Amino acid sequence: MSTRPKRKANSQSAGKSLQEIDPSLTALARYRVPILDRTLDFIELLARQPEGLTLTGLTDGLKIPKNTVFRIASTLALRGYLERDEESKSYRISRKILALGHTALGGDRLLQVSDPVLVSLRNATGETALIGTLAGSHGVVLDQVPSLHPVKVVVELGHAFPLHSAAPAKAMLAFLDPLSLARLESHLTFVRFTPHTITTQTEYARALQEVRTVGYALDQGEESESFRCAAAPVFDHHGHPVAALWISGPVDRLSPTALLQAAEAVKEHASRLTSRLGGSFPAACA
Numbered sequence: 633m634s635t636r637p638k639r640k641a642n643s644q645s646a647g648k649s650l651q652e653i654d655p656s657l658t659a660l661a662r663y664r665v666p667i668l669d670r671t672l673d674f675i676e677l678l679a680r681q682p683e684g685l686t687l688t689g690l691t692d693g694l695k696i697p698k699n700t701v702f703r704i705a706s707t708l709a710l711r712g713y714l715e716r717d718e719e720s721k722s723y724r725i726s727r728k729i730l731a732l733g734h735t736a737l738g739g740d741r742l743l744q745v746s747d748p749v750l751v752s753l754r755n756a757t758g759e760t761a762l763i764g765t766l767a768g769s770h771g772v773v774l775d776q777v778p779s780l781h782p783v784k785v786v787v788e789l790g791h792a793f794p795l796h797s798a799a800p801a802k803a804m805l806a807f808l809d810p811l812s813l814a815r816l817e818s819h820l821t822f823v824r825f826t827p828h829t830i831t832t833q834t835e836y837a838r839a840l841q842e843v844r845t846v847g848y849a850l851d852q853g854e855e856s857e858s859f860r861c862a863a864a865p866v867f868d869h870h871g872h873p874v875a876a877l878w879i880s881g882p883v884d885r886l887s888p889t890a891l892l893q894a895a896e897a898v899k900e901h902a903s904r905l906t907s908r909l910g911g912s913f914p915a916a917c918a
Contacts, residue, residue: 667704670696674704675725678714679768680819682792684722729767742875743775745908746866749877750777753901757894759881760785761901763866764793764800765874769819771801774875785859785880796820796836797829799851799863800876806843807865807873807914828853847913848895848902852888860886862895864902867911874909877902 677693678685687705691698705723708714715726746763753761754777762776770792778786795801795816805813822831830836843849851861863878879894886894903913 670694670700671704671708674701674708675713675729676768676819678723678725679770680821682724682770684717684720684724686720686722690723725768742866742909746775746875746877746905749901749905749908750775753777753877753879753897754779756897756901757879757881759879759886759894760787761877761879762787762800763875763877765876766795766801766804766816767792769816770794771798771804771876779881781881781885783882785882787880794823794855796822797825797851797854799849799861800878802839802843802849803863803865803876803878804873806840806849807867809872825855826853826857828857830854844914846895848899850891850895852891853883857883859883860891862891862898864895864899866902866909867906867913869910871911871914875905877905 673694674690677690681689685693687698687701690705691701694701705714705716709716709723713726713729715724716722717724742765743763750761750763758779758781760776760779762773764771764773766772771794773787773789773791773793775789776787778784793801795805805816808816817833817836820833820836822833822836823829824831830839839849848862848864851863853860859880859882861878861880863876865873866875866877868874877898879898881894906913
């Protein structure tokens with residue numbers, strides 16, 4: 633369940649530091665709390681590694697003393713924000729963090745309002761309809777309505793998807809404010825999953841610009857060559873992309889032509905869900 637489109641090389645935030653985008657951050661720097669800084673680095677590093685990391689892996693990644701890493705991990709685990717696999721000795725982000733972000737975004741209302749829209753989208757396209765949001769440096773699946781076909785794409789709820797290859801991720805990132813986009817882009821590693829995966833910042837910038845123009849994102853085998861996806865952003869009343877709606881299905885049913893037709897249906901349903909949340913789709917791609 634990923635997506636990918638083409639776009640004009642024009643990422644507003646490419647090549648700029650966060651301080652250049654928002655100078656006020658420089659003044660705030662003197663108030664930062666070192667241990668909190670390290671804890672957030674810890675969480676962001678684990679968020680980029682859904683399979684988890686050992687204490688040694690965390691220490692190597694963070695470049696801080698192992699004792700400090702152990703104390704941060706222990707505290708987060710005691711508070712329920714980390715899970716530890718006793719067999720592999722690795723730590724993973726728990727669903728408690730996802731629940732926090734979900735609640736902050738008005739998640740309960742989002743899922744309640746989205747349920748009939750997901751059913752309608754599944755019925756309109758015949759494919760599995762999903763909704764997800766951003767969580768740290770990746771995206772997560774919040775809910776889905778499976779296709780009625782015997783062969784279908786079904787994803788585990790809470791599944792993390794990458795930002796550079798997944799259609800729902802690109803659908804949301806394309807409409808973030810420059811500062812938020814710059815923060816997320818700074819974590820992109822452009823791992824190649826297939827020959828079609830975006831692997832450079834320039835390609836990614838083009839992809840996001842295309843999303844802004846047409847209002848949806850396509851994954852034509854960027855994350856897996858066995859399925860294709862089409863996604864569109866969902867906006868709140870502030871105009872912020874709080875979620876993405878998408879469909880995913882096997883390549884033998886979603887030909888390039890069928891995928892484009894499905895993309896229009898996804899966009900229409902995302903606009904409908906946006907309206908139910910009190911938001912509005914950008915005029916440029918409505």
